[in-house]
Structures are given as C-alpha cells and as structure tokens.
Amino acid sequence: xxxxxxxxxxxxxxxxxxxxxxxxxxxxxxxxxxxxxxxxxxxxxxxxxxxxxxxxxxxxxxxxxxxxxxxxxxxxxxxxxxxxxxxxxxxxxxxxxxxxxxxxxxxxxxxxxxxxxxxxxxxxxxxxxxxx
Numbered sequence: 219x220x221x222x223x224x225x226x227x228x229x230x231x232x233x234x235x236x237x238x239x240x241x242x243x244x245x246x247x248x249x250x251x252x253x254x255x256x257x258x259x260x261x262x263x264x265x266x267x268x269x270x271x272x273x274x275x276x277x278x279x280x281x282x283x284x285x286x287x288x289x290x291x292x293x294x295x296x297x298x299x300x301x302x303x304x305x306x307x308x309x310x311x312x313x314x315x316x317x318x319x320x321x322x323x324x325x326x327x328x329x330x331x332x333x334x335x336x337x338x339x340x341x342x343x344x345x346x347x348x349x350x
Contacts, residue, residue, distance in 0.1 A: 220253045223291070223322045225331035226264035228347070229257060233265070233284050234277070239332070239348055246330075246347055256289045258321040260314060291324045293317070308339050319344075 231239040232247075247255065262285060269277040300320035305311050311319075315333070319340055322329045329336070329344045337344040 220250065220327040221256055221289075221325060222250065222253050223256045223258075223318070223326040223329045224261065224288070225318060225329065225333065225336075226257075226261040227332045228330050229261060229265050229281075229284065231332070233280050242348065243330075254289045256291050256324070256326060257285065258291050258318065259293055260317050260321065262290070264314070291321050291326075293321055297321055297323070304339060311339060315339075 228243060230236070232243050234240075247253075262281075265281055266278065268274075269281060297317065297320045300323055301313065301316035304316040304319055305313065308316075315336060319329065319336065322340070322343060326343070329340065330347045331344060332346055332348045334346055334349070337346065
C-alpha cells in the first residue's frame, strides 16, 4: 500500500471542485484505490483559512468530511528539524513548503502538488500531478 501526501493546493482543488483540476485529481485518486492519502496539520490550516474568514460553514463541513476520510500525519519536532535542514540546504525554500516536504518523510511514497518549485528539492518524491 502506498502513502501519498496531498499538498494543500490539491486538497483545495478537490474540495472546492476546481473547474479544471478537480476531475483530474479525482481520477488519479480513484486509480490508486489501495493508497493512503495523507495530509498534515499545516495543510489543514492552509485549507481552512478562507472558509473560516468568510464564515462559510458549508465549505468548512466539506473540508471536515474530506479530512475525516484521509490520514493525518503528525508533525513532531523531528519534522521541524528536517524542515530547518531543507531550508538551510535550499535557498528560497519557504517555511510552509519545507514543513510540507518534511512531513512527507513519514514514509510517503509521493507528494502530490501543483507547485513546480518543489521537485527541485525532492525530485523522486514530488509529483506535479497536474502537468504530467
């Protein structure tokens, strides 16, 4: 069974039914029926900011349902240590991106994103699933 980490942008596209991307992502997810799809507390935070700010309770419920169906990855101190090392090694890597990448080190096989910058940090792990 593979573990696939979902970047916040991917989760947003799915939950908010992005006109271009959501069906493609859902097709890829359905093509991986034995995969555990994972997210971090950071991805959850990033996804919930706008629905909380706008008091969109329906969208908050949709996110909650999505998160309940996936596996959350813990972010202990070692994840932050790994993120610090990634930031030190890759000039220009932002803290949130470093934390996402570090969270993936929970034995995830892939990191699904729509961010072309991240594959420079972990080319064997990061997959921009919307450009392949």
